[in-house]
Amino acid sequence: MASHRGAFAVVGAALCLLELARRGLAEEPAVPAMFVFGDSTVDVGNNNFLANCTPNCKANYPRYGVDYPFQSPTGRFSNGYNLADQLAQKLGFDKSPPSYLSLPDVTIIPQMSKGINFASGGSGLLDSTGWKVCTEVFNMSAQVQSFTSAVRKMENGTADLISSSLIFINTGSNDLFEYTDFPSNATRNDTEFLQSLVASYKGHLKELYGAGARKFSVVSPSLVGCCPSQRAIAHDTNDLDGYGCFRAANCLSKQLHPMLGSMLRGLAADLPGMHYSLGDSVGMAELVLNGTVLPGANFTVLDKPCCGGGGGGCNGTAPLCQDRGSYLFWDNFHPTAAASSVFARELFADPGAFVHPINVHELAELRP
Ligand SMILES: *[C@@H]1O[C@H](CO)[C@@H](O)[C@H](O)[C@H]1NC(C)=O
Ligand SMILES: *[C@@H]1O[C@H](CO)[C@@H](O)[C@H](O)[C@H]1NC(C)=O
Numbered sequence: 001m002a003s004h005r006g007a008f009a010v011v012g013a014a015l016c017l018l019e020l021a022r023r024g025l026a027e028e029p030a031v032p033a034m035f036v037f038g039d040s041t042v043d044v045g046n047n048n049f050l051a052n053c054t055p056n057c058k059a060n061y062p063r064y065g066v067d068y069p070f071q072s073p074t075g076r077f078s079n080g081y082n083l084a085d086q087l088a089q090k091l092g093f094d095k096s097p098p099s100y101l102s103l104p105d106v107t108i109i110p111q112m113s114k115g116i117n118f119a120s121g122g123s124g125l126l127d128s129t130g131w132k133v134c135t136e137v138f139n140m141s142a143q144v145q146s147f148t149s150a151v152r153k154m155e156n157g158t159a160d161l162i163s164s165s166l167i168f169i170n171t172g173s174n175d176l177f178e179y180t181d182f183p184s185n186a187t188r189n190d191t192e193f194l195q196s197l198v199a200s201y202k203g204h205l206k207e208l209y210g211a212g213a214r215k216f217s218v219v220s221p222s223l224v225g226c227c228p229s230q231r232a233i234a235h236d237t238n239d240l241d242g243y244g245c246f247r248a249a250n251c252l253s254k255q256l257h258p259m260l261g262s263m264l265r266g267l268a269a270d271l272p273g274m275h276y277s278l279g280d281s282v283g284m285a286e287l288v289l290n291g292t293v294l295p296g297a298n299f300t301v302l303d304k305p306c307c308g309g310g311g312g313g314c315n316g317t318a319p320l321c322q323d324r325g326s327y328l329f330w331d332n333f334h335p336t337a338a339a340s341s342v343f344a345r346e347l348f349a350d351p352g353a354f355v356h357p358i359n360v361h362e363l364a365e366l367r368p
């Protein structure tokens with residue numbers, strides 16, 4: 001009898017320890033909710049619900065998701081979790097909030113208290129971007145308006161929730177792709193084009209601020225000319241930079257980052273209580289392309305996609321690489337889950353090299 005009771009006491013103590021460990025792990029996320037806007041780098045399935053969106057702008061078929069739980073092709077343009085998921089995980093969530101277009105109407109307002117992902121593959125800063133390639137996208141204005149109209153329908157007294165939540169935006173790459181890949185306009189002026197992108201960004205940020213948002217994590221477009229698809233164009237047009245990438249496209253990315261920086265500085269000076277963190281994907285991409293080995297990331301294949309390649313896209317019959325942790329690119333346009341995990345880590349915790357003026361962890365911790 002006594003020995004039984006002893007055994008129960010031991011088991012009981014062990015259960016208490018487990019319970020403590022579980023509570024310790026299940027900490028509250030750093031922000032109440034996260035709202036995601038932008039393109040395929042952060043889309044978690046919105047495009048699946050666009051009837052006219054073409055298959056090349058969807059990722060709801062194998063081999064997408066080959067490393068996602070249950071190997072599910074969810075609409076993420078990745079082999080596994082994408083940048084939105086991985087940043088959400090750093091903040092203490094399981095993964096990205098659900099895609100807006102997957103939500104039944106009655107669940108939208110309750111879901112606002114946890115977060116929603118509005119991002120759409122193929123979309124850009126300009127609402128006209130994406131139609132040529134995808135036929136239909138959920139453009140930035142529509143993403144932002146969906147958020148602001150949901151905020152308006154929330155009960156009064158939820159201002160704190162929105163102002164302390166994180167707004168995460170990764171967009172602009174598709175505008176650069178279209179500008180360089182369809183060089184049909186003889187009167188174009190790069191500076192004016194980039195200024196139009198920045199003006200559009202500013203407009204979207206003001207709308208979000210107007211709805212009560214205060215904490216913005218903004219990612220400037222990466223060296224888009226280094227995607228396998230753009231490397232091919234660079235070779236065809238003999239317009240290569242020092243990385244063997246499409247010079248014209250990378251040149252735009254490099255100019256855009258400081259322009260976004262000064263727009264954000266100006267906006268934060270004008271709008272009381274606005275805070276931001278600007279991620280420098282150009283610098284982060286250079287670091288990797290320069291051959292720097294980062295903790296837990298040894299990318300040895302920088303120019304070829306893991307899935308597809310040779311001009312073909314990624315699909316269920318395309319060749320698939322074995323060691324997905326050593327590839328920078330998953331398909332012709334998108335990073336592997338391993339690459340976006342390095343980016344998420346830097347956005348969240350970088351001490352100041354690639355994230356200005358504060359990182360996302362610091363942004364999340366700010367109390368209004
Ligand atoms: C942006 O999306 C909205 C809503 O779908 C649509 O009405 C509008 O025409 C789109 N804008 C452009 C320029 O395509
Ligand atoms: C919130 O309050 C404003 C002004 O007090 C009012 O116009 C609006 O209808 C309220 N919204 C809701 C959803 O209760």
Ligand SMILES: *[C@@H]1O[C@H](CO)[C@@H](O)[C@H](O)[C@H]1NC(C)=O
Pocket residue numbers: 185187188189192
């Ligand atoms: C050509 O560029 C000008 C100036 O940027 C713009 O106003 C016009 O809409 C463009 N035309 C086409 C066909 O893209």
Ligand SMILES: *[C@@H]1O[C@H](CO)[C@@H](O)[C@H](O)[C@H]1NC(C)=O
Pocket residue numbers: 189190191192
């Ligand atoms: C391009 O636009 C900028 C800004 O409007 C202007 O200063 C510049 O002179 C233009 N460049 C050319 C080559 O037209």
Ligand SMILES: *[C@@H]1O[C@H](CO)[C@@H](O)[C@H](O)[C@H]1NC(C)=O
Pocket residue numbers: 283284286287290
């Ligand atoms: C990468 O190398 C280039 C060329 O040597 C240099 O200009 C750049 O600053 C380097 N960037 C990083 C982040 O290491």
Ligand SMILES: *[C@@H]1O[C@H](CO)[C@@H](O)[C@H](O)[C@H]1NC(C)=O
Pocket residue numbers: 293298300
């Ligand atoms: C990175 O991977 C390559 C190829 O597998 C290997 O030769 C190299 O030693 C690795 N470097 C580090 C620092 O792990």
Ligand SMILES: *[C@@H]1O[C@H](CO)[C@@H](O)[C@H](O)[C@H]1NC(C)=O
Pocket residue numbers: 308309311312313314315316317318319
């Ligand atoms: C599937 O991918 C392969 C390799 O990229 C490509 O050759 C083939 O055309 C693709 N099939 C379809 C149906 O798109």
